[in-house]
Amino acid sequence: MKTIDNARFDRERFRRNKYEYGEIRDAFPEKIQELLDSSFDLLSPFIEIIDPARSELREALIEHTLKQYPELDVPGKPWLTRYIIDITDMAANSIASDIFRELQHISEGQPYNPPEKYERYVTFYARPRVPKLKTKEDFRFLKDIPDEVLTQWVEEDNQEEIEACEYLNGLKSAFIEVVQPTLFKYFKASLDELDAEGWNRYGIAVGAAFECYREDCDDLCYYLEKGCLDDDSGLDFYHFAIQMQHEQNEKYMSPANK
Numbered sequence: 001m002k003t004i005d006n007a008r009f010d011r012e013r014f015r016r017n018k019y020e021y022g023e024i025r026d027a028f029p030e031k032i033q034e035l036l037d038s039s040f041d042l043l044s045p046f047i048e049i050i051d052p053a054r055s056e057l058r059e060a061l062i063e064h065t066l067k068q069y070p071e072l073d074v075p076g077k078p079w080l081t082r083y084i085i086d087i088t089d090m091a092a093n094s095i096a097s098d099i100f101r102e103l104q105h106i107s108e109g110q111p112y113n114p115p116e117k118y119e120r121y122v123t124f125y126a127r128p129r130v131p132k133l134k135t136k137e138d139f140r141f142l143k144d145i146p147d148e149v150l151t152q153w154v155e156e157d158n159q160e161e162i163e164a165c166e167y168l169n170g171l172k173s174a175f176i177e178v179v180q181p182t183l184f185k186y187f188k189a190s191l192d193e194l195d196a197e198g199w200n201r202y203g204i205a206v207g208a209a210f211e212c213y214r215e216d217c218d219d220l221c222y223y224l225e226k227g228c229l230d231d232d233s234g235l236d237f238y239h240f241a242i243q244m245q246h247e248q249n250e251k252y253m254s255p256a257n258k
Helices: 006-027 030-068 078-107 115-125 147-191 196-225 237-253
Strands: none
Touching (some): 030 078, 078 196, 078 237, 147 196, 196 237
């Protein structure tokens, strides 16, 4: 599944325009020169770094999605393909833009924003999931339950928690393995200068993108399983998801469910 690399065409056009401007720059008044110089400086990182990184990330994630979620590889449903592209494009754009912005903030000496959420975000986004294990004390509010039953409940719940964390950590590791080569290709100089806090901030950006991507893929798999993708809605994935949520809310609030 290949998509058109619009970034490459934008990049070539930008470079040509920048070169042509350089050839006639001295013909412009000084204020116009300053305006055009600042415009090219502002656009340059987006055209030269963010867009090509986003394009490569999207292609890698499309391939990854079809491997990670083989149930989504359904022939004869071009709208499903379109939804996969929507999801991967959103993830790729988030990673490329957020990593660029965060690395820029780090190079400028700006603290993480919002600072009050830094530690929590590091734990949730930049670290593997740690199982939240229970003990029999968590069930003591239930009266007259035999100790052996409590022991069994604790063991079963903890095993489910461990397996869930291992599954999610596996998905995240696979996602990182897919996106990291592109990030090191386009941001290597900045990444090589990161300290421990900088890597935490990098991990937050990548981890946050993964969580959104995973939730979108899970939603898409759910819609497919429930038969919601039998026909083309004519919408992009995110408007389709909003429509599904709206219909679900209406169904929940209907008198038949009260």
